[in-house]
Amino acid sequence: MDIRPIQDGDEVALADLWRRCELVRPWNDPTSDIAFARTTPQSEIFVGKRQGDIIASVMCGNDGHRGWVYYLAVSPDEQGEQLGRAMMTKAEEWLRALGVPKLELLIRDTNAKVVKFYEALGYKTEPVIVMSRWLKEPSESPDG
């Protein structure tokens, strides 16, 4: 797998990967999420390609205090080959090069099975409650 920053023309296949990995919710617009990350300094999207096809992704960003990753995905047909680990290593290297001391990430409570994956990579569960408020209402609101 070849890992490199997203390029023009990758958007449709990337959004399709996210949908197949069940990362997209009605209030997420993958196209605008991709465009926003690409135009935001200190954000990057890496894609993993095999024979020209996008089979993995990770979006990362530095908020000036912590580093964050979103949209970590490996195509369902290619999971279990250490590709998710490779994408996280890429995100960690990119954030470390920016001087970010700590990486954090969010897991939906409906996706708790992925905790074991992150634990295998050395991540720990933090005793925090995440709160949020929309600053720009999405076109479709979350149910809960």
Ligand SMILES: CC(C)(COP(=O)(O)OP(=O)(O)OC[C@H]1O[C@@H](n2cnc3c(N)ncnc32)[C@H](O)[C@@H]1OP(=O)(O)O)[C@@H](O)C(=O)NCCC(=O)NCCS
């Ligand atoms: C999470 C995801 C990216 C993992 O990718 P992957 O390529 O299958 O994982 P890897 O092969 O790199 O696994 C790395 C390690 O995690 C472990 N692991 C992966 N998934 C696991 C699981 N469900 N339960 C237990 N361990 C798991 C592997 O055994 C491996 O351990 P090892 O290195 O000690 O042998 C992939 O399952 C995925 O895309 N899921 C759907 C989208 C998603 O949930 N993304 C995360 C949102 S927070």
